[in-house]
Amino acid sequence: MxxxxxxxxxxxxxxxxxxxxxxxxxxxxxxxxxxxxxxxxxxxxxxxxxxxxxxxxxxxxxxxxxxxxxxxxxxxxxxxxxxxxxxxxxxxxxxxxxxxxxxERLEMFPVECVARGYLTGSGLADYRATASEGHSVCGIALPAGLEDGSRLPEPIFTPATKADLGDHDENVDYDAVVATVGADDAARLRELTLQVYARAEAVARERGIVLADTKLEFGRRSDPSTGSRQAREIVLGDEVLTPDSSRFWPADQWQPGRTQPSYDKQIVRDWLTSPESGWDRSSGEAPPPLPAEVVERTRARYLEAYELLTGQRW
CATH class of the missing domain: 3.30.200.20 (Phosphorylase Kinase; domain 1)
Structure with a gap:
């Protein structure tokens, strides 16, 4: 490691x-x-x-x-x-x-639990890759004609495998989750993921923010009296609904068919891939230091998301 x-x-x-x-x-x-x-x-x-x-x-x-x-x-x-x-x-x-x-220590499920209400990122890539088969994301059929940023007919559970550090998570279908954790746990993880997304999406929308998708991690809590698997409940772990684990977009700027402005590190990505940075992403070399202006704009973006969502001043 x-x-x-x-x-x-x-x-x-x-x-x-x-x-x-x-x-x-x-x-x-x-x-x-x-x-x-x-x-x-x-x-x-x-x-x-x-x-x-x-x-x-x-x-x-x-x-x-x-x-x-x-x-x-x-x-x-x-x-x-x-x-x-x-x-x-x-x-x-x-x-x-x-x-x-x-x-607390939890027995973490080896599954990234992702809920999507909008089509973008790896979900969009899956959607486009399955065009000849009728369009789907993680085995879930979707209508034709959706674009980058389109709102889905209803939120979907699109799990992924947990990759080793430095590797990419890989989208999988629901059957793969069942095979990994069992039918009962898979059903409960899907249910909890969609419940959390529904609650958070409504909260964010009230504050003028679109919650496009989010990644959650769950684990099992040990029952100190019995240690029984049946007696251990599922617990939400890691971070939750931050700009590092979720896509937040300004609702008044949402426009399907293009990359959406976002409350995250997109400012950093954009600068690194611009001619100004002088960095070749394919070189294998580490990126250069960020200019102070990029740092400040990125910090301001995180702060804006925090203050808008929580209603609390920094």
């Missing part, structure tokens, strides 16, 4: 007193707490790192980790009546205060 993380440009995770580093992803660092009331639990830290085109950039986005953490916590509260979540406490070591949570 260390070699893989290093090759992607992920820096070594900083030591944290009372915690043991377990793993680093493109944005998050995971630790095990070794002392205190939650010893044995997990400390999930959101860094200010930003990734693009399978590289973690040398440049960070100030406050990004705290924005993502605050947004996830806000959404967990909005969804609490639908599904329990993994957060145990926000009382974390001073070094990561504001951008970390203490969370």
């Amino acid at each position: 260390a070699d893989s993380a290093s090759s992607l440009g992920i820096p070594d995770a900083p030591p944290i007193e009372g915690a043991r580093h377990l793993h680093s992803g493109k944005v998050r660092d995971l630790y095990e707490l070794t002392e205190g009331p939650y010893a044995g639990g997990l400390l999930m830290v959101a860094s200010d790192r930003i990734s693009a085109y399978d590289f973690v950039l040398d440049t960070t986005i100030p406050d990004k980790g705290e924005i993502l953490t605050r947004m996830s916590l806000w959404w967990f509260d909005q969804l609490a009546d639908l599904v329990p979540h993994h957060v145990l406490s926000t009382d974390v070591p001073a070094a990561v205060r504001g951008r970390a949570v203490v969370c």
Whole structure:
């Protein structure tokens, strides 16, 4: 794992007193707490790192980790009546205060649970690739004539496999989920994913934002009394409904048939692929540092999404 993380440009995770580093992803660092009331639990830290085109950039986005953490916590509260979540406490070591949570250990399902209400991204690619067979995404038939950004007749569950660090998730059909986790769990994951999306889509729409799609991760909570699989409930984990895991678009600028303006790191992607950056995406070389103006515009975009969705000032 260390070699893989290093090759992607992920820096070594900083030591944290009372915690043991377990793993680093493109944005998050995971630790095990070794002392205190939650010893044995997990400390999930959101860094200010930003990734693009399978590289973690040398440049960070100030406050990004705290924005993502605050947004996830806000959404967990909005969804609490639908599904329990993994957060145990926000009382974390001073070094990561504001951008970390203490969370419980879960047996994570090896499935990315994706809900789509609009056609774009890999869903659009699947739709176009299946044109000769009648148009579908993850085995779900869709009508002809849809464009980039089109609203779907109804939200759909489009799962993906969890890829190793540095690889791409691969879209799969529902039968593949059944084969991986069993029929009962597959049905429950689909149900919860679509329920969460429906709730969040309505909340976002009230605030002038289109929630095009979102990726969720679920796990099982152990029952300390029996350890029985049947007695363990499904829990929402990781981050939830942030610009890193979801596509948010300004509703007043939504226009099918083109790439939509978005509340995420599209500003970074656009600059990296522009002549100004001087970077050749096919070269295999790491991207160059971001200009200050790109950093500030990206930070402002994340902040705007946070403030519009939560109604809270930064």
